[in-house]
Amino acid sequence: MGIRILKVRTNKDLVFRFFFIAVIILISSIFSTHFRSQANLINILNQIPPLAFVAIGQTLVILTTGIDLSVGAIMSMSTIISASMMEYGDMLSVFYSVFLIIFISLFFGFINGLFIAKLKMEPLIVTLATSTILNGINLFILPYPGGYCPSNFTNLFSYKIFDIMPLSFLYFLVIFLVFYMLLHYTSFGRHIYAVGGNERKAGLAGIKTDKIKIGVYMLSSLCASLSGLVLAARMHSGDPTAGEDFTLMSIAAVLIGGTTFNGGEGGINQTLTGIIIMTLLTNILNLFGVSPFYQNILTGLIVLVAAIYSAFNQ
């Protein structure tokens, strides 16, 4: 027994990642005056929430060894409904639309979870299929970017507190806190880790693993629909492809954060660092005028490095 090292969960990786973030910020601040301007700070605070919501949801799914490829389509759906149902601009129609969006996203999340949990189907296949279906519906409703989101709606997200912090960033802080509590201080959260660690054994311990899985996919969809709302508010319109990039981006943020596909290890603290790293890199590359093509290459490389790093840590 003596030689074995008893491990507790540590934040060593997390500290390392925050250090990395500090270095990025420091270097960029030195080399770019734009980077440290107030306008860019607001810009970054604006960019974090849409990626953050969807990545937080994705984290829960990946913790259970699943994956949710339908989040992008849910986001697009969310922008489209926002842009096509609020034409009168009154609060009531805003309320109805948001309600409808949440309902649809929960429905698709439920379908994902149902197939994956009850029929034991591959998450990859199921969510790809629902994603394709939803994308089809999206294009049917709004074949090209357009529509209009009234200010009653956009103000809900873009109003700036003290002229700096957009409301959407405040929502992000709240949602992050809520999900942190959910993961660490509720049995549902602990059961997510248990299911990811060993589903069969979790079941034997009396956990209703199917419920956990369905719940996780519903939450992921819900988070994605919130991301879509933020995007719609920013664009003042809808776009059937608005969410496309976010599927991979959300997975990348989770992986960079250090949550692995092995399940049961990681969490949204980790994902937070992934979100910040991704946002900062995109922001800096834009500031330096790097073409989006190169940015894609870089994102891919970063994901690869993150994957290699986690493989070596096994």
Place this chain on the structure above:
Amino acid sequence: MSENYLLEMKNISKNFPGVKALDEVSLNLYPSEVLGLVGENGAGKSTLMNILNGVFPPDEGQIIVDGREVRFSGPLEAQRNGIAYIHQELNLIDELNIRENLFLGRELKKKFKLLDIKKMREQTRLSLKKMQLDVDPETLVGSVSLTIKQLIEISKALMLSASIIVMDEPTSSLTDEETEILFGIIEQLKTQGKGIIFISHRIEEIFFITDRVTVLRNGKLIGTKSTKETTYDELVEMMSGKEVEKRFFKESSNIKEEILLEVSNLYGGEILQDINFKLKKGEILGIAGLSGSGRTELLESIFGTFKVTKGEIRINGNKYRPTSPKKAINKGIAYLSEDRENKGLFPDFNVFKNIIVTKAEKDIKSSKVKKMKPYVNELINQLNIATPSLEVEIRNLSGGNKQKAILARWILARMNVLLVNEPTRGIDVSSKIEMYKLLYKLTKREIGIIVVSSELPELLAICDRILVMYEGRINACFDREEFNKETILKAMWKKSELPEKEKSHGY
């Protein structure tokens, strides 16, 4: 009388497609009693316990717990009724810490349904203390040893206020000293009025810990005996149903003079230090030691899966530097891992493929593989491997036969050094004897064998020499004439004072 029973299982029968798994088996358990449940593999022990645990219902028969008849719909309901089944493969989740595992599925909550982590941590600490475990409740279960896992599992059972605790081969992967800790706990449980059903292949343990023994064979109840009034021979006979050779005695040894393997000044990882020994052709060399003494690491360092930092290994006089299993196999070194299910077998491949795989990799063309079938068949006959055919997937064989199939693989590939780790773990008594015979037979082919085992009687029975390891060093060496259980045990527990001279010339 019957109201005194904690548990009564009456005339339980169970049919599986094509098999009568249990035929009118009865079993009963008093409070403050350890009941041994023994039988060869396939005798119906697990089926009976699974029925008790509600995994599947019996076709016929009654289960009476605390005087009332019950029928459980699943393990959870059994748990709620005071039955805890500690599986051989423990039911803990490696990714969670001890506290989370103990409270999994029944977490304590405070206001707003939030978890009461403080309280759970406190209770965890208390129950670990009861087990005399000095571990942080936040320790990840994946990082603790099997004994601790075992004890955590027992803590869990106690927390659920289980009155009946079923332990399925709890000691199969524990060393002697760890087993002793476990037995101490079992004694404690007894004084608390718990009833314990103890399943084990190790007959010595049955005699040590149980009050009565129930013997099953081929799904039938053979009898229940008071442990004090039965004998080793009687139990083995009841289990196997025939007069078998109960113990293995090695008549003579086949040691040749040539040295097959020579290890000098070997250092490895952070454990192994200054290891020196020689293995002769036809010799069986045993390695004893507590878990963590470096036994397994020594074997793995020779096989090339554990990092060697310093030292020299010679095979047939030629220098050999272990870097990978492939190289080791090319040099004729084979390793039978203690974890045969995961590290030794391709469970979904058939018997033939499993046996041929190394040979095929080494030196035959793929077109000629089929022609090997007669040889493999002959080998199967020689080693007495019970399999319906070559085409059966190997996971369907019993533990002993799987182990023999792996041996066959190495024999076919003409290995001359066999490194064997826990050769009889989880194998029933008669298969054990067969395994011993087989190893002995192999020495006639000028094969040298190194056996690591936590069962000292096993080493005493089959080895020509025993090296005792302690904290990564070779602490003592005994020739067959000097074998003595007490002295060897002592050497396992305490650093021995060897004169420097003797140390330097090696064993």
